[in-house]
Amino acid sequence: MRFSRIVLEQSLQKIGYSDIRLATSGEEALAMATERRADVVLADWVMPEMSGLELLGAIRRLDEQRHWYTAVLLFTAKGGNEALLEAFRHGVDDYLTKPPDHDELAARIYGAGRIASLHNALLQTTDAVQAANRELLAANQIDTLTGLGNRRYLELRLEAMLLSAQTRKSGVCLALVAIDHFKQVNERYSYDVGDEMLNNVALRLRNAVRPTDVITRHGEDTFAIAMAYQEPSHPRPDLFARLVETAGVRPYASDMGNIEITVSIGAHCHQPGAATEPLSDFIGTAEENLSAAKAAGRNGYVYR
Template identity: 50%
Template sequence: EETNRYTAVILFTAKEGVDALVEAFERGVDDYLTKPLDERELAARVHAAGRISTLQNTQLETSAALTRFNRQLQELATTDPLTGLGNRRYLESRLNALLLETTARGGATCCVMIDIDHFKAVNDRYGHDVGDEVLKSLATRLRRAVRPTDIVVRMGGEEFAVVMHYPDIRLNVGIFERILETIQERPIITSAGAVALTISMGVCCHTHGTLPAPEALLKCADEKLYAAKEAGRNRVVY
């Protein structure tokens, strides 16, 4: 990221008087000398302008560094370090805006809670390092299974969430079943070999009417996920 450099400007002119001086400063010059030039005065003013430029550039560089640092802090606060996906905080920051858009313009915002079935057994059998490999691979598959505009996050542990906005709810017909099949059809390859997985999904959509709180939509999807688990896992519950 390039930082704009400050360059001091000294004007040499034959014009004299207050009006000429004011005009020069209004046009952005930093200093003003009239002809004929005195070499000692010129050297002194150039030296002073150099000090000003150094101070200005130091301030610009410090400001740019702080901007980069704050951006990195924001990314760390909203990113899951294992998978590189957004985390729950990131989801909550985006979900409210999507719900507002749906309420104002129509369409549908759907929240999908996803949980790996029997993930504890994977950790118990293969160890947590392989469990982490499974989580990272699943994150990649989920990201590829949806549109670039959809939000995919890791909520924590083996639980993920996807938020999708559609201008017409009919456009998402079958997408959740396809995600389910994508995970089930092909085992995840790890350092310990192939690991077969299934997932359970709970889906809750906001289409119109009173604007729900983001927490309410997440809770609704979580309840649907629980129902999918209770019904035998490896399924979608709406």
């Protein structure tokens, strides 16, 4: 057993992994995972005292308590579809037949790590959204249609971001995203479809930005995204081009069929180290840029 663990550790080191912890039993592995979270756990299906499937169940219960996801791979000498089905019925992410091939091990570990990263990114985003919504509901700063913050919430958060930027010599950017001719959507399809459209745009914008960025509803047809950044070269103009593509290029599915819209974006940024503008001037400049973007045509942006 010890020889197998050492060989496994050496194989993992060869493919670039360094944070490797070795356990001599399922109980010890569970204790290690309890003390410090793991992204991926490799375990033998057959172990003394606690089997691999029992360890898997214990890790799943532990993950539920701390809102985390650990990818679990089992090594087994068992073959056939029945063993495979049994493993997946218990919630295993993947399994390897002993002795594992070096290339197969690398591929399976990479895949398991990606599964864990995706799960945990989703959990982190969900936690951030839920925490923000609790804060908004408590302070009456939420838009009841989309569940986003309202204009008052944006002003409070943006003011705090600008104060922090002044202290830390960092940057802040505000992007206003407006649906072009939104009134025509309501008139042509109905207000219910218009409300559905607003929620769909809000969802696409949420998925396009970082969990730490602040998204609010700024007006009837307009959303605001406040972003903090450290790099002097950010934000790059391709960010706004990507937001245009995300929100306004692909059609939206509805009960009335696919609906195509366009968006206009006006953005204004506080550069690291620059003098801080009053909040009203900062928002006002972004609104002026939005008006310029609308005047210039659809699916475009103005950032200056």
